[in-house]
Amino acid sequence: MTSQIITEETIRQAILGAFIRNNRELFASCNGVVPQECIDAAKTIQDDYEQFRQMVWKRLEKLPLMKFFFGDLIRARLKQKGILASPIISEIFDDYGTLEKKLSDIQAIAGVDLLKSEYRGSENPLQGNITDHTMRNMLAEIIALGFLISLGFVNINKVSRKDKSHVDIFAEKNGQSYCIDVTRKQEVDNWEINPDTELEDCQNPKNQKEIRRRITQALNDKNNQFYRALRSETIPETAIKVVAIKTSDYGFVECIEIASIIVQELLSEKGKWQNINCVWLLPNVDVKESHWVYRKLETIKECI
Numbered sequence: 089m090t091s092q093i094i095t096e097e098t099i100r101q102a103i104l105g106a107f108i109r110n111n112r113e114l115f116a117s118c119n120g121v122v123p124q125e126c127i128d129a130a131k132t133i134q135d136d137y138e139q140f141r142q143m144v145w146k147r148l149e150k151l152p153l154m155k156f157f158f159g160d161l162i163r164a165r166l167k168q169k170g171i172l173a174s175p176i177i178s179e180i181f182d183d184y185g186t187l188e189k190k191l192s193d194i195q196a197i198a199g200v201d202l203l204k205s206e207y208r209g210s211e212n213p214l215q216g217n218i219t220d221h222t223m224r225n226m227l228a229e230i231i232a233l234g235f236l237i238s239l240g241f242v243n244i245n246k247v248s249r250k251d252k253s254h255v256d257i258f259a260e261k262n263g264q265s266y267c268i269d270v271t272r273k274q275e276v277d278n279w280e281i282n283p284d285t286e287l288e289d290c291q292n293p294k295n296q297k298e299i300r301r302r303i304t305q306a307l308n309d310k311n312n313q314f315y316r317a318l319r320s321e322t323i324p325e326t327a328i329k330v331v332a333i334k335t336s337d338y339g340f341v342e343c344i345e346i347a348s349i350i351v352q353e354l355l356s357e358k359g360k361w362q363n364i365n366c367v368w369l370l371p372n373v374d375v376k377e378s379h380w381v382y383r384k385l386e387t388i389k390e391c392i
Contacts, residue, residue: 092132094139096147099181101129106172113281130172141166147180153191154179161209161223168216176223187227194233199246203229206248228272228334228370229256235375241266253316255323265327267317268368269310273302273335290343299343300350306333307354307361314363329363330380334370341371344379351381 105126108114115122133140144166148155158176165174179187194200207226209219236244241259248254255269276298282289289295310331317323340347351367354360371377
């Protein structure tokens with residue numbers, strides 16, 4: 089039996105099917121059924137996986153920066169199950185070359201090549217989720233670096249070292265030094281939806297509790313990270329210490345205003361997270377939607 093020719097449109101249909109299957113709201117909007125054309129596309133790829141694999145690398149030849157930074161992770165991911173649901177496949181077959189443009193924007197940043205060696209996935213064929221998790225974390229840092237450029241920061245440095253505790257990024261603006269550590273929070277599976285808008289209900293107590301829980305966890309983790317970096321003298325006391333929180337969760341971004349209020353409340357608690365001056369909430373796309381939240385008692389002016 090002769091295998092069918094796999095086109096880029098075949099791959100995009102298969103990716104769409106995987107996205108629908110793994111997105112609760114989208115799956116429900118399709119009445120709990122993945123479109124047949126998406127199922128057929130996925131089967132075509134499954135029946136001739138080698139042709140699919142070759143198409144991935146052919147596409148990457150036109151995306152040299154993505155190939156450089158993500159090549160090792162992609163090579164591992166191609167040997168693992170569930171690749172159509174991987175975020176990197178969507179990026180590779182994105183007609184707009186969005187990720188390639190982001191990488192081009194940050195290419196001149198000192199130390200940015202260290203991203204390639206810092207983020208490593210799993211080689212286990214059954215642990216594609218770990219490789220995906222690694223890639224999402226790397227994407228979060230790439231977005232943060234690009235946003236810093238857009239916001240007018242200078243002397244941006246990507247930091248990676250094994251001998252001492254450190255934070256991810258150094259940068260300056262208006263003569264002030266910033267030490268920034270990036271974290272990506274896991275998606276929320278069960279947002280309560282506002283029936284009037286069919287969007288995440290930002291006023292719902294359950295949703296607000298989950299946002300608070302995740303931000304608190306980030307503050308706990310990063311407060312310890314900054315403490316260790318200060319002890320190791322890899323960051324100066326005088327720098328503004330910023331926790332950058334990124335999530336690909338649309339619900340979290342939809343409720344970023346509420347999240348900012350929750351951050352302000354948390355940073356106002358006496359005696360807590362003393363090694364953190366500011367939380368930077370990162371949106372998915374538009375840097376203008378990001379929020380910088382400082383301690384109320386800080387004399388530092390916002391940089392935006």
